[in-house]
Amino acid sequence: MTETAKRSATISVDGKTVELPIYDGTVGPSVIDVRKLYAETGHFTYDPGFTSTASCDSIITYIDGDKGELLYRGYPIDQLADDSHYLEVCYLLLYGELPSAAQLEDFEFRVTTHTMLHEQMTNFYRGFRRDAHPMAIMCGVVGALSAFYHDSTDITDLEQREIASVRMVAKMPTIAAWAYKYSIGQPFVYPRNDLDYAANFMHMCFSTPCEEYHVDPIMARAMDRIMTLHADHEQNASTSTVRLAGSSNANPFACIAAGVACLWGPAHGGANEACLAMLKEIGTVDRIPEFIERAKDKDDPFRLMGFGHRVYKNYDPRAKVMQETAKEVLELVGVTDSPILQVAQELERISLEDQYFIDRKLYPNVDFYSGIVLSAMGFPTSMFTAIFAMSRTVGWIAQWKEMVEDPQQRIGRPRQLYSGAGARNYVDLSKR
Numbered sequence: 267m268t269e270t271a272k273r274s275a276t277i278s279v280d281g282k283t284v285e286l287p288i289y290d291g292t293v294g295p296s297v298i299d300v301r302k303l304y305a306e307t308g309h310f311t312y313d314p315g316f317t318s319t320a321s322c323d324s325i326i327t328y329i330d331g332d333k334g335e336l337l338y339r340g341y342p343i344d345q346l347a348d349d350s351h352y353l354e355v356c357y358l359l360l361y362g363e364l365p366s367a368a369q370l371e372d373f374e375f376r377v378t379t380h381t382m383l384h385e386q387m388t389n390f391y392r393g394f395r396r397d398a399h400p401m402a403i404m405c406g407v408v409g410a411l412s413a414f415y416h417d418s419t420d421i422t423d424l425e426q427r428e429i430a431s432v433r434m435v436a437k438m439p440t441i442a443a444w445a446y447k448y449s450i451g452q453p454f455v456y457p458r459n460d461l462d463y464a465a466n467f468m469h470m471c472f473s474t475p476c477e478e479y480h481v482d483p484i485m486a487r488a489m490d491r492i493m494t495l496h497a498d499h500e501q502n503a504s505t506s507t508v509r510l511a512g513s514s515n516a517n518p519f520a521c522i523a524a525g526v527a528c529l530w531g532p533a534h535g536g537a538n539e540a541c542l543a544m545l546k547e548i549g550t551v552d553r554i555p556e557f558i559e560r561a562k563d564k565d566d567p568f569r570l571m572g573f574g575h576r577v578y579k580n581y582d583p584r585a586k587v588m589q590e591t592a593k594e595v596l597e598l599v600g601v602t603d604s605p606i607l608q609v610a611q612e613l614e615r616i617s618l619e620d621q622y623f624i625d626r627k628l629y630p631n632v633d634f635y636s637g638i639v640l641s642a643m644g645f646p647t648s649m650f651t652a653i654f655a656m657s658r659t660v661g662w663i664a665q666w667k668e669m670v671e672d673p674q675q676r677i678g679r680p681r682q683l684y685s686g687a688g689a690r691n692y693v694d695l696s697k698r
């Protein structure tokens with residue numbers, strides 16, 4: 267944000283005129299600063315779903331929804347997906363610049379040596395029902411980290427913030443993999459620090475004490491790409507939840523647990539699970555028109571999962587990369603003509619030509635293909651959102667750190683338009 271506003275907007279309310287400063291970002295829409303609006307006019311702004319509200323000043327991630335562009339610290343997502351790898355992207359998101367070779371080596375060492383969970387946490391897992399959804403387990407276990415790592419919960423201490431950040435990035439794959447192992451009744455598999463981040467996660471999911479899982483480099487690369495594509499996405503619902511939780515000075519583990527909970531919903535991170543379920547429900551190409559009609563019907567709550575986005579009004583750039591990854595993985599597993607893939611490709615083709623979708627600028631989003639890839643890799647649908655949560659943790663942490671270190675930061679406390687009853691007297695139970 268520029269130090270001083272060069273322009274202003276004028277608003278007149280009930281005969282009173284107020285000048286509101288306008289601030290320009292590097293790219294993207296400028297903002298009208300309404301902070302003094304209530305004090306000067308006695309009015310709030312009304313913006314359910316925050317469609318016109320910038321909740322913070324951030325330098326981490328930028329989305330141009332019309333162009334279909336996503337930048338992490340200025341770098342386009344397709345370049346990072348092609349040329350970088352997840353831990354380098356984590357460094358970039360957390361510290362603002364691409365690392366030197368020495369910085370990367372040091373960061374990788376710090377992450378790799380924090381991958382184990384406190385052994386007592388295994389008891390915590392055992393408290394869950396065996397059929398618990400991995401996201402239910404993750405909400406609980408991530409929140410419980412604050413009970414195990416007291417030495418990194420003081421948010422006023424820079425070093426503790428740093429340790430908590432590295433711990434979160436390092437432990438999330440172990441937490442997610444163990445949630446999966448528990449749900450299928452297999453023993454927990456410990457991390458292997460000789461493997462890279464993505465390969466280690468797959469090892470913890472698919473190895474057993476009886477048999478080591480061989481991680482194919484194409485699979486590891488695909489997993490790394492999935493993680494990179496999901497690493498951050500500016501002020502989405504779960505990130506805003508993390509920031510709001512953190513604005514009360516809650517510890518980072520509690521804040522990330524709040525983000526995990528928010529991500530679970532089918533309108534957000536749960537969409538990849540919902541999308542694959544939808545593709546399976548459609549089943550065959552000939553049934554697509556029926557589902558397209560349902561998606562258009564205002565009286566039917568059905569929506570095409572994996573389509574549409576609050577910000578992207580063009581093809582989601584992550585979906586393009588995911589589509590390529592889907593091809594690579596499906597070729598590797600020898601499934602190039604599965605009914606689900608046929609349905610997905612045909613659904614995409616039809617919807618891109620359909621006036622309803624064109625008018626509303628509804629394009630496939632990242633979740634449209636990620637479920638197909640994860641399924642081909644051997645993950646059950648219940649793990650899809652858990653993998654998203656694991657990948658997004660670094661973004662949540664980077665955004666949380668930025669907020670804690672922002673001198674403008676105050677507790678998040680939206681106001682409301684109250685349309686309920688005015689003050690009235692309590693009526694005794696016998697008189698109701």
Ligand code: CMC
Nearest residue numbers: 533534535537561569570571572573574575576626631633
């Ligand atoms: N299928 C059919 N119609 C849709 C869809 C869809 N998937 N998405 C939006 N629309 C219609 C909607 O009915 C509305 O039509 P009208 O103007 O005639 O009333 C119009 O498009 C605008 O929709 P909206 O609900 O105002 O848009 P939003 O920005 O509030 O919602 C969304 C964005 C992602 C929640 C929504 O598009 C949706 O529910 N998509 C399916 C779920 C999904 O794939 N979510 C993953 C998002 S990407 C991963 C992530 O970032 O979490």
